[in-house]
Amino acid sequence: MNILLIGSGGREHALAWKIVQSKLCKKLYCAPGNAGIARHAELVPLDIADHAAIAKFCRDKRIELVVVGPEGPLVAGIVDDLEAEGILTFGPSKDAAQLEGSKAFTKDLCAEFGIPTAAYARFNNAPKAKAYARAQGAPIVVKADGLAAGKGVTVAMTVEEACAAIDDCFEGSFGAAGAEVVIEEYMEGEEASLFALCDGQTALLFGTAQDHKRVGEGDTGPNTGGMGAYSPAPVLDEATISEVMSEIIVPTLAAMHHRGMEFHGILYAGLMLTADGPRLIEYNVRFGDPECQVLMPRLKGDIIEFMIAAIEGDLLSVEPEWAEETALSVVMASKGYPGAYGKGSAIAGIEAAEATGAIVFHAGTAEEDGRIVANGGRVLNVTALGASVEEAQARAYAGVDAIDWPEGFCRRDIGWRALAGR
Numbered sequence: 001m002n003i004l005l006i007g008s009g010g011r012e013h014a015l016a017w018k019i020v021q022s023k024l025c026k027k028l029y030c031a032p033g034n035a036g037i038a039r040h041a042e043l044v045p046l047d048i049a050d051h052a053a054i055a056k057f058c059r060d061k062r063i064e065l066v067v068v069g070p071e072g073p074l075v076a077g078i079v080d081d082l083e084a085e086g087i088l089t090f091g092p093s094k095d096a097a098q099l100e101g102s103k104a105f106t107k108d109l110c111a112e113f114g115i116p117t118a119a120y121a122r123f124n125n126a127p128k129a130k131a132y133a134r135a136q137g138a139p140i141v142v143k144a145d146g147l148a149a150g151k152g153v154t155v156a157m158t159v160e161e162a163c164a165a166i167d168d169c170f171e172g173s174f175g176a177a178g179a180e181v182v183i184e185e186y187m188e189g190e191e192a193s194l195f196a197l198c199d200g201q202t203a204l205l206f207g208t209a210q211d212h213k214r215v216g217e218g219d220t221g222p223n224t225g226g227m228g229a230y231s232p233a234p235v236l237d238e239a240t241i242s243e244v245m246s247e248i249i250v251p252t253l254a255a256m257h258h259r260g261m262e263f264h265g266i267l268y269a270g271l272m273l274t275a276d277g278p279r280l281i282e283y284n285v286r287f288g289d290p291e292c293q294v295l296m297p298r299l300k301g302d303i304i305e306f307m308i309a310a311i312e313g314d315l316l317s318v319e320p321e322w323a324e325e326t327a328l329s330v331v332m333a334s335k336g337y338p339g340a341y342g343k344g345s346a347i348a349g350i351e352a353a354e355a356t357g358a359i360v361f362h363a364g365t366a367e368e369d370g371r372i373v374a375n376g377g378r379v380l381n382v383t384a385l386g387a388s389v390e391e392a393q394a395r396a397y398a399g400v401d402a403i404d405w406p407e408g409f410c411r412r413d414i415g416w417r418a419l420a421g422r
């Protein structure tokens with residue numbers, strides 16, 4: 001079949017790499033893509049916010065399946081718009097994507113159906129929100145309701161910090177996403193992610209991972225989209241996974257069904273493993289980035305078969321299998337990220353990195369006059385498999401060390417928590 005992939009990050013490069021291994025894939029297109037995806041797919045310069053233009057492209061090119069990488073188009077209803085034209089599309093509907101698009105929606109759902117998460121309250125004005133934060137005391141967590149590109153959450157260690165975050169939201173720092181604020185109880189524990197492939201009724205475990213969100217070594221400094229990840233997450237043992245599936249994922253799927261908003265696609269649970277058991281931090285309605293880059297190299301079997309089964313409500317007929325090995329991915333970013341950074345610097349050594357056995361997934365890259373140049377904040381994901389976290393880490397950094405890009409940087413400690421056995 002002809003397939004269109006939407007997105008341009010490392011996640012989409014990992015998906016493209018896996019999709020072209022499918023026997024069902026005849027031709028892959030990607031909008032807008034990047035220089036790495038161009039090795040597997042024909043890039044098309046479509047505006048991914050223009051659903052009518054995407055639908056027209058699908059008709060013209062006889063696209064039979066669209067795979068949506070990022071949350072933006074899902075929350076904007078791309079699945080509804082393409083399915084209305086009869087185009088199979090992998091991902092949740094606009095209603096179901098509220099699980100990521102509105103924190104208040106998800107918190108209300110959890111409260112109604114008894115899904116374990118932090119206690120919370122919702123506010124649409126600053127004075128009431130601040131009074132609540134003062135009454136609860138710190139530490140406390142302040143979240144803009146809507147999509148804020150990962151920047152809408154403040155873990156406040158003092159009430160003053162919480163009040164400043166509340167002002168920020170209502171003064172428009174996050175645009176419409178901050179018109180409502182959710183204030184949450186602070187949870188303590190180790191964080192991990194669990195992915196479930198869902199077909200509306202059935203949820204299949206689709207891998208676990210942990211990422212490193214902070215820019216600095218030892219998990220310090222500002223938050224980023226993710227500086228590295230590994231899969232599986234050693235902290236998620238079998239008993240915890242089955243508790244997460246039965247207490248969090250399955251009840252969520254049932255609740256969404258009950259609301260007439262069946263969830264199809266990838267449900268990505270951000271979890272806090274507290275002393276009282278696993279609790280939901282938040283949902284995302286798509287693969288993680290860079291978590292996808294460590295899931296795809298471990299997945300055996302045909303990703304397109306799994307995606308079609310999820311769309312068609314047929315997941316009981318498939319069974320994903322995973323390589324026993326650990327996959328670990330190191331993000332190489334432009335110096336300055338997550339603040340201001342330059343674009344256009346040349347990157348050499350990608351082939352040398354791949355010759356070490358690593359897989360180099362591209363994120364913000366472009367090709368200029370036959371050279372690969374940096375074109376974003378997060379630029380490369382150097383990924384390797386190994387029999388242990390230690391071996392995967394050593395192999396990934398051997399790949400990193402083959403790359404010649406003076407304007408880039410990476411953390412040297414991806415995987416430290418797993419190695420410390422914590």
Ligand code: AMP
Nearest residue numbers: 118141150153155184185186187281282
């Ligand atoms: P999010 O953007 O929702 O993933 O949140 C960003 C980060 O904030 C999470 O990865 C957690 O580290 C932290 N966080 C969010 N909610 C809570 C909470 N209720 N308690 C403690 N930490 C939290």
Ligand code: GLY
Nearest residue numbers: 225226288289290
């Ligand atoms: N790595 C976090 C995310 O994809 O949301």
